[in-house]
Amino acid sequence: MKRFLALVLFVATFVVDTPLSAQPIDARVTMYHGRPTIFLNGKPIAPMIYALTDVPGGRMSWEEVPQHNIRNFCNQGFRLFQLDLALEQIWKEDGTFDISLARRQVAGVTAVCPDAAVIFRFHVTAPKWWMLRHPEEWVSYADVDKYYDEDPNGFPRIIEDDNFPVRRISMASDVWKQEAARRLEQFLRELASSQEGNSVAGIQVADGIYGEWHNWGFFRNEPDVSEPMTREYRLWLIKKYGNDRALQRAWGQKNVSLASASAPGMAERETAAGVFRDPSREQAVIDFYECMHECVADNILFYAGIVKKTWPRPVIVGTFYGYYFSTFSRQAAGGHLDLQRVLASPDIDYLSGPQAYEPEALKLGEPYRSRSLVESVRLHGKLWLDEMDNEPTIPIVRDRLHDVLLRNAVANARRNVLFSATKGMGLWFYDFGVGSVDLDGWRYNHRGSRGNWDHPSVMADIGAMRDLVQKRLNSEYRSEADVLLVYDAKSFFTTGSLRRSDPVSNTLVDYVSLAAYRSGVIFDPIHIDDLPRVDLSRYKTVVFGNVFVLDKKQKEYIHTNVASGGRHLIWFYAPGYSDGARLSAEFIDDVTGIRLSPITLNSIPEILIPGLADSTIRYRGADSLLTPLFAVTDQKAEVLGTYAGTSHASVAKKAGRDFTSWYIALPSKQPEPLRSILRQTGAHVYTTNGEIVYGGSGMLVVHTAKSGTHSVKLRNGTVRSFDLPEGASTLVLDPHSGNELLPLH
Numbered sequence: 001m002k003r004f005l006a007l008v009l010f011v012a013t014f015v016v017d018t019p020l021s022a023q024p025i026d027a028r029v030t031m032y033h034g035r036p037t038i039f040l041n042g043k044p045i046a047p048m049i050y051a052l053t054d055v056p057g058g059r060m061s062w063e064e065v066p067q068h069n070i071r072n073f074c075n076q077g078f079r080l081f082q083l084d085l086a087l088e089q090i091w092k093e094d095g096t097f098d099i100s101l102a103r104r105q106v107a108g109v110t111a112v113c114p115d116a117a118v119i120f121r122f123h124v125t126a127p128k129w130w131m132l133r134h135p136e137e138w139v140s141y142a143d144v145d146k147y148y149d150e151d152p153n154g155f156p157r158i159i160e161d162d163n164f165p166v167r168r169i170s171m172a173s174d175v176w177k178q179e180a181a182r183r184l185e186q187f188l189r190e191l192a193s194s195q196e197g198n199s200v201a202g203i204q205v206a207d208g209i210y211g212e213w214h215n216w217g218f219f220r221n222e223p224d225v226s227e228p229m230t231r232e233y234r235l236w237l238i239k240k241y242g243n244d245r246a247l248q249r250a251w252g253q254k255n256v257s258l259a260s261a262s263a264p265g266m267a268e269r270e271t272a273a274g275v276f277r278d279p280s281r282e283q284a285v286i287d288f289y290e291c292m293h294e295c296v297a298d299n300i301l302f303y304a305g306i307v308k309k310t311w312p313r314p315v316i317v318g319t320f321y322g323y324y325f326s327t328f329s330r331q332a333a334g335g336h337l338d339l340q341r342v343l344a345s346p347d348i349d350y351l352s353g354p355q356a357y358e359p360e361a362l363k364l365g366e367p368y369r370s371r372s373l374v375e376s377v378r379l380h381g382k383l384w385l386d387e388m389d390n391e392p393t394i395p396i397v398r399d400r401l402h403d404v405l406l407r408n409a410v411a412n413a414r415r416n417v418l419f420s421a422t423k424g425m426g427l428w429f430y431d432f433g434v435g436s437v438d439l440d441g442w443r444y445n446h447r448g449s450r451g452n453w454d455h456p457s458v459m460a461d462i463g464a465m466r467d468l469v470q471k472r473l474n475s476e477y478r479s480e481a482d483v484l485l486v487y488d489a490k491s492f493f494t495t496g497s498l499r500r501s502d503p504v505s506n507t508l509v510d511y512v513s514l515a516a517y518r519s520g521v522i523f524d525p526i527h528i529d530d531l532p533r534v535d536l537s538r539y540k541t542v543v544f545g546n547v548f549v550l551d552k553k554q555k556e557y558i559h560t561n562v563a564s565g566g567r568h569l570i571w572f573y574a575p576g577y578s579d580g581a582r583l584s585a586e587f588i589d590d591v592t593g594i595r596l597s598p599i600t601l602n603s604i605p606e607i608l609i610p611g612l613a614d615s616t617i618r619y620r621g622a623d624s625l626l627t628p629l630f631a632v633t634d635q636k637a638e639v640l641g642t643y644a645g646t647s648h649a650s651v652a653k654k655a656g657r658d659f660t661s662w663y664i665a666l667p668s669k670q671p672e673p674l675r676s677i678l679r680q681t682g683a684h685v686y687t688t689n690g691e692i693v694y695g696g697s698g699m700l701v702v703h704t705a706k707s708g709t710h711s712v713k714l715r716n717g718t719v720r721s722f723d724l725p726e727g728a729s730t731l732v733l734d735p736h737s738g739n740e741l742l743p744l745h
Helices: 002-016 064-075 100-110 128-133 174-192 227-241 244-251 279-310 339-344 374-379 402-422 456-472 505-517 528-533 552-562 585-592 674-680
Strands: 027-032 035-040 043-045 048-052 080-086 117-123 200-206 316-320 350-354 383-388 426-431 483-487 523-527 541-544 567-572 596-599 606-609 617-620 629-632 638-643 649-655 659-664 692-696 699-704 708-713 719-724 729-733 740-742
Touching: 027 316, 035 374, 035 383, 048 064, 048 456, 064 100, 064 456, 080 100, 100 117, 100 174, 174 200, 174 227, 174 279, 200 279, 227 244, 227 279, 244 279, 279 316, 279 339, 339 374, 374 383, 374 523, 374 528, 383 402, 402 426, 402 456, 402 692, 402 699, 402 729, 456 740, 483 505, 483 528, 505 523, 505 674, 523 528, 528 552, 552 567, 552 585, 567 585, 585 596, 606 649, 629 638, 659 674, 699 708, 719 729
Parallel strands: 048 080, 048 426, 080 117, 117 200, 200 316, 316 350, 350 383, 383 426, 483 523, 483 541, 541 567, 567 659
Antiparallel strands: 027 035, 035 043, 596 629, 606 617, 606 638, 629 649, 638 649, 649 659, 692 699, 699 729, 708 719, 729 740
């Protein structure tokens, strides 16, 4: 009887203290004035979310520090909140399935923000007890024989050791996939039929490392030679080739068969042509990586489809996917290279990912940036949400640097939030602070008592930014960019996948984009497959990154549409070196319009450019010997630079009929030579003193860590000057008048 009364009292208290949405939430993502926009019950809402961490101590919405911070954001107009939940937390080894934790999580939010809309990041990763029962379904790493034993002590996060070679269920396990589908459906049905389900607006399906759909162990280790992946690979090959003869011809192997093909070992994963894989000899390895990436995308779309079909009303479905920048040179091993298929799916409303962490992405004065090719995401009508966990410098009152630290904190939040907004996208504030996690070395003063943005001045400025973004939703979206950066995903299948086997692609992707940020221009990044979707009239300059694989149709489109209108095209290293079947330097000539020849250097290649900038530009194009290398041998091209110590031309430009083509043999990790070339192409340069500039959605955002006078030149020629105080500053300006949209803190 006492137990019964206690249960009644608990339920009564739970219900009384839980304000719930009277009207079930209808949630959608729809294109609205040129940007993908969240609609809740028919009303557009700024895509800005507050999210609790998954770390124990900060992950439960009803606890006091999380509640305090949920209330903070609610008071600033936030209505979207995200919570982590793992299948492991609701499905137990004894067979019980209990969603009361999910209900209580929603109730904890609505208790302090009654009209909140909740998005669950739902991890469909196999519970550890299920995983241990099914060793035949485990991932098997190609480069290690033993698994990493997780520390059983303490109270670790569920995803604590994901990035090590741990025992996990292979991404290719169909046994787990079908079991997970049943449990996901059960969770959705039960939650949707509960009163708390009325407040649920979205589900983000999660699996892989940290729920981010990376292959297990990808950061350090090579995936996946397990039996489940072998079965998946053979089925994939059957679908692609159909019969043994076609497979043997493609692989150049007389004895291989569809029934015997297996994942390549470590020796096979070495490249035969230096940086590149030769498709005529290494198609088996290219196929394996393509299969593995399609397998991951298949899983995402499978679970997303279940959510869409099972939830009884419109619901937003998202996923971590589309990472391109800051993936640690591990794109083939565990990146997100099947982007176009995920973007094409009607079951996906948003893609998301943590902010770029490197190179130089978190320090004040450096550019905050998304991991993805966000313009491609927008062009497909999908929303991109940055996971922003960059911790600002929240000071305590007695700190002698209080004013500067607070100014830095506001500048930090503005820089981060408004990058996403200028791209027509959104973000969530991922609050490790509520779990007392110190990511960036600033929590020593707070001792676990605050969230990452828990300061009245910072919160007020976040509220002001939310209001500004909300107002901009009713205006047509326009990017202020006149530079376009073009990248490719499939090229990573054709370059070295092992660590340190491709010294070029990472520089081309991460450092060339960083150089563009540091050049004072505004640019949009896209996937090359989306070039036909772009309004090219907006762009004066097109910079091609790692476009090493180009087919005939792509080349024709570039020649006909991109190389026109007086536009400048900037090429690096080996554009179009592969046509998907073989490698040839002649392909590069055809793409760039500049004749090149292969060369061999017996030393680490250095680029020397004497007259492009104020002083001679000199940089290493790699940290070791590099092959292949190419030199300009076109008599009609203007040579601008050479390989240091040789007469071989490494940098050149050539005028075409209605365009100018620039060739740079190797990319640099410094702003030059791209910065000087961009300034010669006619791209608009807003600032010249190292400031970072973003522009779009009716905002021009200028960030710097330097005090003193800073000038901003608008597109109409107007120059605005600002005297900035000690510390960092982020100006928010009208792009036409230069007037401040938010007052400087």
